Amino acid sequence: MIINKILNVDDYYYDVFMAISEALTGFSVNELQATGLAETYYTHILGKIETATFIEFLNTSKTILENSYSQDQLKNSINAEIIANPSTQDIANSVITLWYLGTWEGAYVNDLSYKEGLVWNVMNAHPPGAKQPGYKSWAVKPVNSNS
Template identity: 85%
Template sequence: MIINKILNVDDYYFDVFMSISESLTGFSVNELQSTGLAEIYYKHILGQIEAATFTEFLNISKNILENSYTQDQLNNAIAAEIFANASTEDIANSIITLWYLGTWEGAYVNDLSYKEGLVWNVMHSHPPGAKQPGYKSWGVKPVNSNI
């Protein structure tokens, strides 16, 4: 797979971060960017863990992404090279949690991170108290409802 320039961020590793986030979350780079949190999350991680540790994780991710030509190869490489190592596994799990729940080590990154958590898309729901479901939404059956 080729890592393309994603946004006008002068840090090459940002593109790697977005590409590995796509693989870890199952959401496309466009879907992740549409949260409005991509750069915020990247900078937040840089402020939370040592730059050398994060760079090592991103270098491993870059090699995986560049040397995987099928989805199966990519999944196997992530399992073997990221989830098999305790330090990279911790970072990967934290990135997944960050995108899905908007939290890093149990605390929300900001107000938007709660609203834009991927968990709401997966649940076909909205974040209570933050986004309205829409006018007359109560008249529509929930997704996968047996009602």
């Protein structure tokens, strides 16, 4: 079983949300927690979609997580049971977008969601106007620079 208790949050579905977010984004639960937005995102989704729909998604996710004993099996199960299913596919795509871009249905959740979007880590960049790269960072060649 891949689900673990996270911090001191008592809501069982929150744990499932974090575990499936890890599987969908490729970032560890610790990295997702480090954004400072995990609980904010969870409660934001609860306020934006019907609770029954979100719980259906989380119950499907729970079953997949509990029955997957390898990363390959987990990946295949997510593709077959979540991504291929129209009733859960939209939520999965929205959860991925939420973590990477900090947006839900095209709008930022809050100011921090822009700054902490996972997309900046993937690009080895910083969010313009929000987090600066640091003093004298312009003197260091960019990662993967061809110059």
